[in-house]
Amino acid sequence: MTLVHEPREAYDGPATVDLDGAAHDVTVTLRGAFQPLDGRFHWYGRLTPGTPVDDARSGTEVVLRTPHGHATARLSDKDTWGRYRLTGTGTPPF
Numbered sequence: 001m002t003l004v005h006e007p008r009e010a011y012d013g014p015a016t017v018d019l020d021g022a023a024h025d026v027t028v029t030l031r032g033a034f035q036p037l038d039g040r041f042h043w044y045g046r047l048t049p050g051t052p053v054d055d056a057r058s059g060t061e062v063v064l065r066t067p068h069g070h071a072t073a074r075l076s077d078k079d080t081w082g083r084y085r086l087t088g089t090g091t092p093p094f
Contacts, residue, residue, distance in 0.1 A: 009033060011045075011066060011094030017053055018063040024052035028064070032092050043071075043092040049082035056084070066093045 011030040016023050032043030047053065053075065060075045064086060071093040076085035
């Protein structure tokens with residue numbers, strides 16, 4: 001029997017961010033939902049503060065990997081608590 005992972009609406013846990021040819025272990029909180037206006041799945045979330053990507057610029061494209069898959073994401077500005085925001089569309093990494 002082959003197990004197939006179905007995309008979920010949320011994921012909290014370990015992940016890896018591929019940035020500039022290096023892989024960085026991080027912890028993420030991710031959420032997502034299908035948007036009927038454009039027919040795509042939009043997902044977003046936050047990296048825990050103090051991650052190795054702290055010097056990345058807003059708008060940097062990264063690859064986010066979780067135990068369930070991987071996807072391209074875009075980093076946004078840090079929030080008040082020092083957490084980077086991630087956004088992506090299409091098949092999420094969770």
